Amino acid sequence: MTRTSDTHACVALLVAAPASGQGKTTVTAALARWHTRQGRRVRVFKCGPDYLDPYWHQLASGATVHNLDGWMVGMPEVRARLHAAAAQADVILIEGVMGLFDGSPTAADLAAQLGIPVLLVMDAAAMAGSFGAVVLGMQQYQPNVPWAGVLANRVGSSMHAQMLQASLRDPAVWLGALQRMGDGKDAQLLPERHLGLVAAHELPDAMARLNAAADALADTPLGQMPWEDWQRWSVEFALDASAPTPQIEPWLQGRTVAVASDAAFSFIYPANLDCLQAMGAKLVFFSPLAAERLPACDAVWLPGGYPELHAHKLAANTGLQADLQAHVQAGKAVWAECGGMLALGHSIHTAQGEALPMWGILPGTASMQPRLAGLGMQQCVLHGGQLRGHTFHYSRFDSAAAEVARTSRAGQRVQADKGEAVYQHGSICASYFHAWFPSHPRAIAALLGAEAVQWVDVAATA
Structure with missing residues (x-):
């Protein structure tokens, strides 16, 4: 990879979904754990305001997880965080927020601005041929968004996976299927309560849950892809040279x-x-x-x-x-x-x-x-x-x-x-x-x- 002070290149994916509750966090954490077990340096980010998902990603990757948002954080800081991560990591994973096109700015906006390919995660538990229609609509809705492919989640059987794959207009976007776990809401892996996921540090078997998710991912075409093929998702991350440098003074010095x-x-x-x-x-x-x-x-x-x-x-x-x-x-x-x-x-x-x-x-x-x-x-x-x-x-x-x-x-x-x-x-x-x-x-x-x-x-x- 080319390394310069202005630009750093790194394999990067933005994990998104059509809506909340589709399995973005599970897939992002599984990917982080899978790559980490391969000996790669992984940095994970979370789009939008979120405290709970980053605990899982930090445990999976072994590195601090920061939040990205064009409004709350600001794009200059977003670019600076990703630029610094690309200088240190082999893989950058970004978990989206809500649905790919939800909010303002959206996860799709971030992917388009930075040229990061989107890995679409879809809950296909109750879908067959309509799976392909939704994928096609997601791909065409905002044409400037780069795409990596789609991963079907909560699939009932291998036959069900074949039906989903056959529904796609472009077979090249198929990256595999994850079988249904637990009650259909991944309860055995990442349990939830009223404010979101239970934080990883509260569960004594959190790492075992992550390894189980990584094992499931390893059986998909995505998990079996050679590292050389991952390089097609390499992204150049540059600093925003025109952005003003934030002024922080020692207002709390000595306190x-x-x-x-x-x-x-x-x-x-x-x-x-x-x-x-x-x-x-x-x-x-x-x-x-x-x-x-x-x-x-x-x-x-x-x-x-x-x-x-x-x-x-x-x-x-x-x-x-x-x-x-x-x-x-x-x-x-x-x-x-x-x-x-x-x-x-x-x-x-x-x-x-x-x-x-x-x-x-x-x-x-x-x-x-x-x-x-x-x-x-x-x-x-x-x-x-x-x-x-x-x-x-x-x-x-x-x-x-x-x-x-x-x-x-x-x-x-x-x-x-x-x-x-x-x-x-x-x-x-x-x-x-x-x-x-x-x-x-x-x-x-x-x-x-x-x-x-x-x-x-x-x-x-x-």
């Missing part, structure tokens, strides 16, 4: 930020940690579930996660509860996102009506909902710039705390009855909003107490 990190607080982007360190912060991690106390620190970040699944353990950690209360009383900053906000509240009410006590430091109660209560890309205008991120939650939070800001959908103005509230209570700032720190580092530094936060007047922007 220690304590980050909750365990199964209850696991929604952490590696890029967010990198951003904090780039601003000079010293990071210390603690586990509320392990009954750990709050480390000595200047600020606390409580990320999202699953406090509702671990409420009894969290409430039992009264030492940490007292430490957090003292931290707030001392006027030290707390930034609490989604699950972190719920944990600071008084209680979480389950769908069955049970009230689960929490730490009671932020006024408010949460109620679990049967359906999604918030979903999509969000932005928050504060401190002289735009902090980007997203929201995704199955609960409602009712609070008497002051609402000091409100998020809005990407590219839209703030509306008082839309978006997510940002609450302030003493030195606590909290919201359902999951922030992408590199989009506005100075605002994050302010949320963590480096300087006073300049809030936007919600009424003035409504």
Whole structure:
């Protein structure tokens, strides 16, 4: 491969599907595990905002997984991440988000802009001849998208696979079929719950599940393809020389930020940690579930996660509860996102009506909902710039705390009855909003107490 400072070449595939739930994560993780077992260096990325799928890809590849999104992350950073990965890896795998043409920008847009071939994964459990029609439509819908081929998922038998293959107008796009596993939703491999997949680090047999998926992939034409044939999917990754270099100053120099990190607080982007360190912060991690106390620190970040699944353990950690209360009383900053906000509240009410006590430091109660209560890309205008991120939650939070800001959908103005509230209570700032720190580092530094936060007047922007 040619290696220059401006361009790096690497085999790359974007794994996509017609819709969510087709098996993208399973196939991406299986590919990562299969290539890694062959001794190849693999780097995996995930399109869009997602915390859970990357845990599986990191375990499968042995390397940190970063998120890619043209809006939240920005295309200059997307190109820089892929350029750096191509300099180190033999294979780059990118898992799409939702369906190939869903959202804005879409996974198809990314593939077209960067010239990355698409591997289409389709749940063919209830299909025969229509399989070929859907594949043809996907190929022709956006003509500038490069294609690698199609992999049928959840196929019932070898005869079923033959029917699917025969339905294709172009036989060359057939890359094989994966047999149905479990109940038809890959439950034996990657189990799900209300916010998505169960994270790999929560399952003791996670690696065995990945190896099983890689074994299944090895029996397909894709898995049996010689490495020389993979080179047809080599892509040249270049930096965006015209893009401005992000300015990050040492706003957190000399400050220690304590980050909750365990199964209850696991929604952490590696890029967010990198951003904090780039601003000079010293990071210390603690586990509320392990009954750990709050480390000595200047600020606390409580990320999202699953406090509702671990409420009894969290409430039992009264030492940490007292430490957090003292931290707030001392006027030290707390930034609490989604699950972190719920944990600071008084209680979480389950769908069955049970009230689960929490730490009671932020006024408010949460109620679990049967359906999604918030979903999509969000932005928050504060401190002289735009902090980007997203929201995704199955609960409602009712609070008497002051609402000091409100998020809005990407590219839209703030509306008082839309978006997510940002609450302030003493030195606590909290919201359902999951922030992408590199989009506005100075605002994050302010949320963590480096300087006073300049809030936007919600009424003035409504």
